Amino acid sequence: MRDHLSFKPARDVAPEAIVAFWLANDISISRTDTPDALREAVHANPELFLVAIDEDDAIAGTVWGNFDGRRGFVVHLAVRRDLRGRGLGRELMDRVEARFRAMGVFRIHLFVERTNLDVIDYYRERGFEIRDDLVLMSKTFD
Ligand SMILES: CC(C)(COP(=O)(O)OP(=O)(O)OC[C@H]1O[C@@H](n2cnc3c(N)ncnc32)[C@H](O)[C@@H]1OP(=O)(O)O)[C@@H](O)C(=O)NCCC(=O)NCCS
Numbered sequence: 001m002r003d004h005l006s007f008k009p010a011r012d013v014a015p016e017a018i019v020a021f022w023l024a025n026d027i028s029i030s031r032t033d034t035p036d037a038l039r040e041a042v043h044a045n046p047e048l049f050l051v052a053i054d055e056d057d058a059i060a061g062t063v064w065g066n067f068d069g070r071r072g073f074v075v076h077l078a079v080r081r082d083l084r085g086r087g088l089g090r091e092l093m094d095r096v097e098a099r100f101r102a103m104g105v106f107r108i109h110l111f112v113e114r115t116n117l118d119v120i121d122y123y124r125e126r127g128f129e130i131r132d133d134l135v136l137m138s139k140t141f142d
Helices: 015-024 035-041 088-102 119-125
Strands: 006-009 049-053 059-067 072-079 108-110
Touching: 006 088, 015 035, 015 059, 015 072, 049 088, 059 088, 072 088
Parallel strands: 072 108
Antiparallel strands: 006 049, 049 059, 059 072
C-alpha cells in the first residue's frame, strides 16, 4: 500500500478536506479544528503536520505533531477506515517521530480520550507509557 501513497505537509492540502477527513474517521473535533484555524496552524510546524494522500488524491491519513519549544505533542493520528491495519498509522508515526528526533526533541506527549482506550495498546507497542504521576488539567476561555 505504501507505494501508492504520498506524504505531504498539511499546508499543501485543502483545510476543508482535512476537517472532513477527521469528521469521517473518528477524530473528535474541537472548536479550534476549523478550516480557518487550520489555515493558520499548518504553518507552525509544517514538517510535523503530515497528510497521506492516495493515488486518487484522497486523504488516507493524518498526523499532527507540534513542538512548543520544549516538548513535542501528537494529535489527530488517523487512518481512513478502509485502510486501517495495513501499516499506515505506523508509517505516519514513524515519520513524525523521526522528525521530532531530528529536531532534538527528547519526549513527546499525546492524549487518549477515555472513550478510545483500545488505542492505548497501540501506543504502548510504540513505546509510549501512561503517566501515573501526572493529571491533565485544562482551562477553557470563552
Ligand atoms: C489508531 C490508528 C491510527 C491505527 O492506524 P492503522 O494504520 O490501523 O495501524 P497500523 O496498521 O499501523 O497498526 C500497526 C499495528 O498496531 C496494531 N493496532 C492497530 N490498532 C490497534 C489498536 N486500536 N489496539 C491495539 N493494536 C492496534 C495493528 O494490529 C498492527 O499490529 P501488527 O503490525 O502486529 O499487525 C487507526 O486505527 C485510527 O485511525 N483510529 C481512529 C482514530 C484514532 O483513534 N486515533 C488515535 C487518537 S489518540
